[in-house]
Amino acid sequence: MQLLKDRIIQDGKVLSDDVLKVDTFLNHQVDPVLMKAIGEEFARRFENDGITKIVTIESSGIAPSVMAGLTLGVPVIFARKRKSLTLTDHLYTASVHSYTKQETNEISVSKDFVTKEDTVLVIDDFLANGQAALGLIDIVSQADAKLAGVGIVIEKGFQPGGAFIREKGIRVESLANLASLENGEVTFIEEEPSK
Numbered sequence: 001m002q003l004l005k006d007r008i009i010q011d012g013k014v015l016s017d018d019v020l021k022v023d024t025f026l027n028h029q030v031d032p033v034l035m036k037a038i039g040e041e042f043a044r045r046f047e048n049d050g051i052t053k054i055v056t057i058e059s060s061g062i063a064p065s066v067m068a069g070l071t072l073g074v075p076v077i078f079a080r081k082r083k084s085l086t087l088t089d090h091l092y093t094a095s096v097h098s099y100t101k102q103e104t105n106e107i108s109v110s111k112d113f114v115t116k117e118d119t120v121l122v123i124d125d126f127l128a129n130g131q132a133a134l135g136l137i138d139i140v141s142q143a144d145a146k147l148a149g150v151g152i153v154i155e156k157g158f159q160p161g162g163a164f165i166r167e168k169g170i171r172v173e174s175l176a177n178l179a180s181l182e183n184g185e186v187t188f189i190e191e192e193p194s195k
């Protein structure tokens with residue numbers, strides 16, 4: 001998605017060889033105009049997949065997911081990050097380790113909001129080692145819902161998450177896929193022509 005790539009080049013800050021900061025439009029300040037375009041692009045890619053729900057994780061997955069949900073006309077559920085294992089009644093839970101934050105969160109979604117009748121699109125802001133996406137996929141599977149695929153705003157293609165999830169036969173659509181952040185420079189993996 002050219003608009004997104006241009007914005008990453010313009011505003012992204014390379015913090016290290018493997019961390020990109022995009023606080024000006026996605027992770028702290030949110031650019032609604034760009035988010036709307038991102039949501040429409042996710043919706044276009046999954047428009048024929050019978051999506052009934054979008055499942056994401058707080059907090060940075062919410063903005064792109066809501067925009068995709070608006071275009072597809074479906075509800076958006078964000079998994080909450082839990083610190084405690086108590087009060088897990090009526091919840092699907094999964095354990096997600098964050099390498100960027102060096103912490104493990106128990107994420108949870110109410111059983112009321114994802115059911116076996118649903119076809120789910122999982123969306124997140126970044127895909128790195130895949131832990132967040134795998135946690136969400138685990139929750140979709142606990143609910144016996146159908147998984148249509150995973151939509152990612154920025155994939156770091158040089159980290160293993162994307163390959164690992166695709167090897168499971170799961171469709172992953174990234175709107176920008178980074179080849180490298182080495183030497184403070186952002187380079188992209190060329191997108192395959194989208195359907």
Ligand code: 5GP
Pocket residue numbers: 018019020021022027060097098099100124125126127128129130131132133156161
């Ligand atoms: P994963 O679970 O795939 O290893 O990492 C995904 C999560 O880590 C994302 O939800 C995002 O919050 C965070 N993350 C991973 N890499 C980056 C990065 O380079 N920049 C930012 N801003 N967040 C990242």
